[in-house]
Structures are given as structure tokens and as C-alpha cells.
Amino acid sequence: MNYLPNIIFAIILVVGIGYFVKNVKKLFRNIKLGKAKDISDNKSQRWKNMAMIALGQSKMVKRPVSGFFHIIVYVGFIIINIEVLEIIIDGLFGTHRIGLSVLPKSLYGFLIGAFEILAALVFVAVTVFWIRRNIIKIKRFFNAEMKGWPKNDGNIILYFEMVLMTLFLVMNATDLAFQNAGTGGNVISQFISPIFGDNPETLNIIERSAWWLHIIGILVFLNYLYFSKHLHILLAFPNTYYAKLTPKGQFPNNEAVTKEVKLMMDPDADPYAAPPESDADETPEKFGASDVQDLSWLNLLNAYSCTECGRCTSECPANLTGKKLSPRKIMMDTRDRLEEVGKNIDANKGTFVDDGKQLLNDYITPEELWACTSCNACVEACPISIDPLNIIMEMRNYLVMEQSAAPMELNSMMTNIENNGAPWPYNQQDRLNWKNE
């Protein structure tokens, strides 16, 4: 027997999965560059959210057209990949359609038949997506941040899926053993089969090519994920699990600030006291975020999960009125900067070497940050519960508390609050005057 194909197959499989694992490790490391944040509460609610939003796509279908086709692609893609199991077993052990010999014929036929129908549906859905992006040119796919790689990425993935689905169907259509097995599973492929003629040798060559290309394609796809917005097919799950459960309007209170405020308000505290010994060489906590390491790991997980669908941006009042702010861009910038920091760490043997850049200014400008109305429309719109607003607020905190760089009018508003307890320069003693006016 000739074991060469089995060995080649095993090597391809190990390399493909190995490279994927390596990237997943890098992904974990990069996400952990973010600040610690304890999210161990409300486990049952979190599982429920994950089941509803990630698995059940409950937020996707708020836009019925894209939601409907997305579900087809999503369900189709997951289920068809069960077929990969058979391919792997066949590849490793040199069998051919192991399912045919171990499963009842009717069950095998049912499974493959279902896969074929789904493959055809996925093909149609993906074509619809392609038309929406390239012919109808839906607006949210053409904002400023969608030039270059993000735009290509969106299309590449569609081509990928078209090719994979085609290969799957061709593989079945040219497989004489399968076509003649009478499983009834060739619901779609029987119509494609005649195109390829009836020369068994030619058919075999095409079938083998499609088979190899199919499995190689899937491995390439798996490894493409890390570089693509398609990481969401994996990360949507943890992302929806860890998403905020408190009311959207509730912004976290900064604990480091609480400590300082308590100290200041404490009548017994001695303002001239030297800081306790242990604090002497600790750098004082930085307020807010100017770079990705200042954000929480959840912000960073959000960034990797973002699908770049632009639903957030298409509902953002600032963006709708021509301001530079785009919540999608906030997420994309965060991911890009995080990748840059990650590469820096790789290149410098595990430590980050200051590259003179940061998320603030080099990626996200104060102009964008100050345009936000904190309205939560982006958070509401995101199909996988990403929170761009939290990043915006963290960065505003940095601008104001570390740099005193708020717009002038806001500074005077805050001075008023400080001096007379209202955003306007009115006397606090006049606070009840309305009663007699």
C-alpha cells in the first residue's frame, strides 16, 4: 500500500492546526495585555446571553434581511463542517467515505443531503452578501475606515465560502462511488454530476482534487481567521458571555479615583502626611486610557471580536451628521494598535519597547472622542454586544484627568460645577428661586 497521501495529509493537518494554535495563543496573550477586570458574576445570565445572542443570533435578526442570510451562512457553515470529520478520518487512514461503511445508508444519505442543501443555500446567501457589498453598495460598508484591507477582507471571505461550497458539491458530484451508492444524499450534486462527463478516470482526478482543495481550503480559512474580522465566528461566544449586564447607562466608577476622593473628604486625613512607605516607588495609577494596555481585557476582546459590520456606526448620531467619530473605527483602531503592540513584543523577545506611538492621537483623535453623545446607540446596535462607548469614555478620562485637555467650554462647565454645584455660573443659593418666579 502507498502511504504517501496519508503522510502528506497528516503533515498538512498538523501544520494547519499547529499554526492556528500558535495564533490563538498570541491572541490570548494580546488580550491579556489589557487591565484585569473581574467578570465572574451572574454565570447563568451570561450563559443565557451567549446562547441567545451568539448561538441564537437574536440581535442579528433585528435587521431582517442581513439577519436571515447570516443565519443561513452561519448554520450552514457549522453543520457542513461536520463533513470535515469524515474527510479527516479518510485522509489519515486512507479510507474512502468511511461514513458510507459505518453509518446506515439512509442516515448517511440524509446527512450528506442536508449538507448539500445547506451548501447550496450558503452559496446563494454569500452571493447576496456579495451583491449588497459590491453592487447595491450598502452605505455602512463604505465609511472612511472601510478602505483597503477591511474592504478586501469582507470580500475575500465571501469568495472563500463560495469556493469551499463549490468544492464540496463538486467533490460529491464527481464521486462515482457516492453517486451510485443509492443513498439519496446527492440531492444537489446529481444535477452537477453530468457536467463532468462519465469518464471514471477524469472523474476520479477531479474528485481527488476537489477533496484535497476542500480540506486545504478549510485549514487555510481557519488560519485566515486570525487576520480577519472573521475571528468573530469564534470570539462572538466569549464576547457575548462577558458583555456588560448592568443598565447601559451605568458607567463604572473608577476605584482609584474613589480612593483619592475618600482620602480628600476624610476630615481625619492629614493632607501633609507622607505617603505610606510601600507606595513610595509605585507609579501613581494612570487615570483613563491612552493606549491599549490601559484598556481592560474585555475592551480588547471586543476589538478582536468586531465583525466590522458597521451597524453601530450606521446608528451613531455623530456619524450620521458627518462627524469624524465612528464607533466601528474605534474598535478597528483598538485592534490594529493591539496587533502593533503584539508584534512589537514578538520582535523584542517578549517585552514591549516604546515605539513612540499610542492609541490616542496616532489612531483615535480627540476630535472623534469629543463628538460622542454617550447615547449608547452603538452598544444597542452591535449584534455581538460590543461596547465602543466604554473605550471612548476611558480615553476621555485620560484626556481630562491626565492631560486637562477637555474642550474649553467643557472646562468652564466643570469649573462651574466645582465652584457652585451647577454647570452654569449661577449661585448655589439661588437654586430654589424658580419656586417664586
Next chain:
Amino acid sequence: MSEQLTVPTMAELMAEGKEPDILFWVGSAGSYDDRAKKITKAFVKILNKANVNFAVLGTEESATGDLAKRAGNEFLFQMQAVMNIEVLNAYNIKRIVTCDPHSFNCLKNEYPGLGGNYEVLHHTQFIKELITSGKLDIKNSDYNGKRITFHDPCYLGRANSEYNAPRDVLNTLNATLLEMKRSKSTALCCGAGGAQMFKEPEKGDKDINELRTEDALKTNPEIIATGCPYCMTMMSDGVKVKEKENEIKVMDVAELIASSQGL
């Protein structure tokens, strides 16, 4: 008119050895902004009419710090919060109602972490409570059949998922409630949130309040109803920009209820 308003302060009640059932948090806009003061008074008229045992902090009230927080000044926010909590806790306050969704959100969600635990209601929720419990009787209103569209304030709606209370209250007026295309969870912000109210907008091709006013105008309303003093400013300005101020009124839910009852 002013002599009709009964507005006891906490300090006064305390001196008489009394406690209110609920504290009315007036908020900075409600205290100082000319337009918002009218909302404050309308709400007080409702409270008086329903014989609610309430009080205000008066000059002991200070900004919640919400604005400072959204503007990025967490420090100032927490200073304000700690100060206010001290006052509120000293008076043993349990329940608070406010006409300002920003104060509502801040008091309800952000004060507990700093030691201020209260049951906080938006005034539309409280009015609804008054109506359901029979304390406030809505008789035939002047708004019968009037075309009213409600603009959801972000900090009441999306931020705290309260979409029904204002609508339920408006429904007691027998008016024709019209929904904008973007409403409830997908309502567009009026443009004031996140401290935008206090600064010039960034460069763009339109002001947000204008876009939101267009949303409202598409329903062809006679009245645009709101539940927030800042939305009030933004929507009123928007209606002026569209030169519709003679045909379309912008009114707070409290004002609609008060005026429908001849208060």
C-alpha cells in the same frame, strides 16, 4: 401662579420633625434653565394636585456630577456624588423622583457604588404610579385626538430600558401617539448627551438635533413630547431651525399632564 406652589424643603420638614415620602431631585437644568424651570413647576403642580408628601433639597442640592463624568472628569463626579450622598443619607432619603433622565440614571446606577442607595424614579414613572393608584385623576383633556410624538431620551430609554412609562402616561390623554421611525431602543439621540450640550459640536454636515427634529417632523405631529430638559432645549431649537415653532409645540410629559388638567 407662584403662590399656588407648595414646595417644602428637607430642612423645613426636618425642623417640623416630618419626613417626606419622596424627594424631588430638581437637578441643575430644572433649577436654573428658564425652559426647564417650567417643567419643574408643572411637575410640582401635579405633585400638589395629587397631595404628594414630597420635599426638595433646595439650596442643599448640588449637581449630581453626571455631566462631569460623561465629560471625562471622574474625579469631579465622585466629589459631587460623595457630597450629595452625605446630604441624602443624613436626611435618610429612601425614594427620589427627578425630571432629568441624566440625574435619574446617575442617582439610580452610579451612586450605589459610592454609598448612595435609593429607589430612583423618573417623573414619568412617578406620574404613571399616581395615575394607576388613583391619586391623580386624568379627566377629559384638551389633547383629545392631538397628534403627539414622543422622543425617547437616551438616558431613560436605551440607558435604562424605560420605554413604556412616558407612553402610558401620554395615552391617558386620549391623544394620537405617533412613533418616529427611529424610536424606543433605536431612537436617535437629540444631540445633548455626553456633555455635548455645553460645547460646540465637532465639524460635520449637520447638527444632531436638526436630524432628530426631521425624524419627528416626518410623523406630522402637533406636539413633540419629551421627558428630559436637555432634549427639550435640543428639540425646541430644532423646531426653530425648521421654522415650525408656530405650528409645533415641544412639551414635557409633565407639562402635558398638568395643562390637560388645567393646572
